[in-house]
Every structure is written in structure tokens, then in C-alpha cells.
Amino acid sequence: MQKRTTRTRGRLVALAAAVSVAVVGGTVAAGPAGAATGAEESGGTRAATQRALDGLVAAGMPGVAAETRTPRGSWFGSSGYADTDTKRKRTAADHFRAGSITKTFVATTLLQLEAEGKLSLDDSVERWLPGVVKGNGYDANKITIRQLLNHTSGVHDMVYTPEWDKDMNGPGFFEHRYDVKTPQEVIAYGLKYGPDFEPGKGWNYSNTGFVLAGMVIEKVTGKPYASEIERRIVKPLGLKETTFPGTDPKLPAPHPVGYSKLYVQNPGPQIYDATEYRPSWSGATGEVVSTSGDLNRFYGALLQGKLLPRKQLDAMLTTVDTGQQFRYGLGIMSRSLTCGTTVWGHDGVVWGSLSGAAVTRDGKNALTFNINGDWLDQSPPFENMFEGAFCGTTTQAAKPVKAAAPAALGALNR
Numbered sequence: 001m002q003k004r005t006t007r008t009r010g011r012l013v014a015l016a017a018a019v020s021v022a023v024v025g026g027t028v029a030a031g032p033a034g035a036a037t038g039a040e041e042s043g044g045t046r047a048a049t050q051r052a053l054d055g056l057v058a059a060g061m062p063g064v065a066a067e068t069r070t071p072r073g074s075w076f077g078s079s080g081y082a083d084t085d086t087k088r089k090r091t092a093a094d095h096f097r098a099g100s101i102t103k104t105f106v107a108t109t110l111l112q113l114e115a116e117g118k119l120s121l122d123d124s125v126e127r128w129l130p131g132v133v134k135g136n137g138y139d140a141n142k143i144t145i146r147q148l149l150n151h152t153s154g155v156h157d158m159v160y161t162p163e164w165d166k167d168m169n170g171p172g173f174f175e176h177r178y179d180v181k182t183p184q185e186v187i188a189y190g191l192k193y194g195p196d197f198e199p200g201k202g203w204n205y206s207n208t209g210f211v212l213a214g215m216v217i218e219k220v221t222g223k224p225y226a227s228e229i230e231r232r233i234v235k236p237l238g239l240k241e242t243t244f245p246g247t248d249p250k251l252p253a254p255h256p257v258g259y260s261k262l263y264v265q266n267p268g269p270q271i272y273d274a275t276e277y278r279p280s281w282s283g284a285t286g287e288v289v290s291t292s293g294d295l296n297r298f299y300g301a302l303l304q305g306k307l308l309p310r311k312q313l314d315a316m317l318t319t320v321d322t323g324q325q326f327r328y329g330l331g332i333m334s335r336s337l338t339c340g341t342t343v344w345g346h347d348g349v350v351w352g353s354l355s356g357a358a359v360t361r362d363g364k365n366a367l368t369f370n371i372n373g374d375w376l377d378q379s380p381p382f383e384n385m386f387e388g389a390f391c392g393t394t395t396q397a398a399k400p401v402k403a404a405a406p407a408a409l410g411a412l413n414r
């Protein structure tokens with residue numbers, strides 16, 4: 001089975017000094033005054049989550065914000081800055097690009113379509129997208145929708161191609177970030193290269209597969225995947241701060257500056273402002289813009305069965321081994337934490353933004369956090385966010401990092 005870890009990524013404002021800014025922590029109670037969650041009462045999760053936030057800034061990130069949600073109320077904490085020049089702090093109202101968290105929205109929509117009898121997850125890609133995946137050793141008759149959603153399709157990841165590097169990393173980012181891309185143009189990066197393995201015979205994270213999944217939604221419904229997600233998920237749940245911007249390069253206010261090292265192979269100290277770009281580059285694999293509160297609400301509703309019948313939810317939560325420290329279901333990750341708790345959600349990274357979201361199986365305890373930077377040299381500071389919020393500890397030991405990339409971030413999308 002082929003395994004992959006994500007390469008370090010980065011962005012454009014000379015921030016070499018700014019990333020070593022003093023840690024600025026802050027918390028705001030958003031539930032009943034003085035109310036503490038049961039987990040906090042027993043494990044000090046809010047204090048541990050704040051330590052994890054501070055640890056990310058100490059590790060060199062410009063700023064980070066997190067929001068937790070429990071039956072006893074919500075809590076918000078931050079560290080560092082939304083803008084290192086003005087020293088503006090992160091807030092709970094910040095909009096950010098959530099990257100691959102988009103994948104859970106896409107998978108949920110396809111599972112709803114299956115529940116309605118409009119498709120089967122075991123339908124072939126060729127049935128719905130005839131002639132789209134062909135050549136270079138591909139046989140779309142042997143690739144199923146299910147395999148697209150759990151990354152067992154073998155379709156090569158477009159992000160890991162020389163062409164993508166040239167066009168969207170390093171100097172190419174500034175040349176092409178305002179380009180408008182169609183899904184067909186995006187998947188062409190990956191399909192130029194042969195499959196990573198025979199369908200169903202391995203696991204390899206494939207952003208290309210989720211762009212294809214979005215195309216299936218459009219073929220089945222006759223509407224763009226984003227329109228279906230908005231109709232089926234965003235509006236019913238009242239996710240008023242969640243959008244799919246399409247070709248709009250700007251973020252809604254308020255939002256942090258998105259700092260990046262532009263994903264160069266051997267990044268130097270230079271950091272750039274990559275806040276603006278056209279998200280059609282990501283599409284169904286990483287387009288969504290949201291807030292921590294909206295994403296906590298989404299994952300809570302999903303795990304509580306408010307979006308899917310039991311059969312489809314069980315299918316979503318049926319995981320496969322990834323060879324990394326998480327397992328993968330249908331557009332969703334599971335993490336087994338050191339305290340014995342398993343949480344469900346997704347990570348996401350795009351230019352200038354690194355996010356994580358997770359919820360307990362009962363949907364009652366949720367965490368979403370966002371870093372307004374897209375590089376991280378070690379996995380423990382990132383994983384400590386989950387350990388802090390759900391276990392009340394931030395004591396994970398550092399682990400070896402392969403190819404200067406955090407193993408825990410292997411499922412992140414740019």
C-alpha cells in the first residue's frame with residue numbers, strides 16, 4: 001500500500017520576525033456565565049486547549065483560534081495574531097478557508113443522494129462520468145464512488161505533480177492565483193499520471209478523487225455541487241457564515257491574513273500574504289469558507305444523525321487503514337486519542353490556512369481551530385489541539401517527521 005505524508009507548505013509578507021511574536025492568549029466564554037463542561041471539570045480541557053494554542057504560536061505559527069462546543073456551552077480561545085503588522089487578534093467571528101473540510105460536505109451530499117435512491121456508492125465512475133477518467137492505465141468501470149470518497153480509488157493526486165508545483169507553488173502562485181479553473185482542468189493535473197494502485201488495493205489521499213465526486217453530484221442533480229450542499233446542508237442547519245465562493249478570490253470580513261511559504265520544497269524564512277486566490281483551483285476538494293462556530297454545528301449535526309439516515313451514516317463511519325495516525329471513512333477522518341476517546345472530523349490546508357475540526361461520536365463535544373499559516377514542522381503541536389480539547393492534556397511527545405512534513409497532516413489538502 002502506498003503511503004504519503006504531506007510536504008511542508010507556505011505564503012508572502014516578510015514575516016521572519018513576526019512568526020516569533022510573543023504569545024497572546026485569550027478566552028471568551030460563550031455559554032452560561034461561569035459554566036464549565038463536564039470534561040473541563042474533570043480534565044481542565046479549556047486550559048489544555050489554551051496551552052495547545054500557545055504551543056502552536058511558540059512553534060512559529062502567526063496566529064490560531066479555536067472554539068469548542070459542549071452541552072454546557074461554547075468557549076473560544078486564541079493565540080498570536082490575525083495580522084502580525086497591526087497586532088490584530090483572532091476572533092470567533094473570523095472567516096477562513098477550511099480546505100479539505102469541504103470533503104465531508106461533499107461526501108454527506110452523495111450519501112444523501114444514495115439514501116434517496118438516486119445513485120449507489122458502488123456505481124462506477126464511468127456510469128456517471130463517461131469518458132472523463134481514461135487513458136494512462138485508468139479504467140473508470142472499476143472505480144466506484146465509494147472508492148473516491150475513502151481514497152482507495154488509486155486516482156493520482158493532482159497536488160503531487162510537477163505541473164501543479166509549477167503553476168500554484170512558489171512564484172507560480174502569484175502568476176496564477178487569479179486564474180479561473182474548471183473541474184476538468186483541475187483533474188487533468190492528476191489524470192496525466194497513471195494510477196497509484198489498482199482500485200481497492202491500497203490507500204492514497206487523492207484530491208483529484210473529490211473533484212470527480214463533485215462532478216458526480218452535478219451529473220446526478222443537474223446542479224453544481226456547491227448549490228446542492230447549500231440547499232441540503234448549509235441552509236437547513238443555518239450555517240450563515242459558510243460559503244462556497246467559486247471564483248471570488250476575497251474572504252468575507254472579518255478574516256485573518258493568510259500567511260504562506262508557498263509550499264516550496266526547501267522554504268526559507270520568507271513568508272507571504274496568500275489571503276486572496278480563486279478557490280476554483282480547489283473546488284469540491286477544498287473550496288469551503290466558514291467559521292469555527294458553523295463547523296462545530298455542522299459536525300455535531302452530522303454525527304447526531306440529523307443529515308443522514310443510519311445506514312448512510314454507518315457507511316460514512318466505516319473506516320480503512322491509512323498507514324498513518326488516523327483512519328479514513330467516507331470524507332471523514334477518525335482519530336484515537338491518548339485518553340481513549342475517538343473523534344471524527346477532518347483537517348484542511350490551503351494557501352495561508354491550516355484547520356482542524358473534530359467531534360465525539362455522540363456529536364455533543366466539538367472542536368474547530370484555524371491557523372492563519374500553512375506550514376508546520378512537527379505534528380505534536382497540531383495533534384495537541386485535539387488532545388487538549390478532548391483529553392485535557394498536551395503532553396504528546398514529538399515524533400520523527402519524514403521529508404520535513406508532519407505525518408499527522410497526511411490528509412490535508414492545499
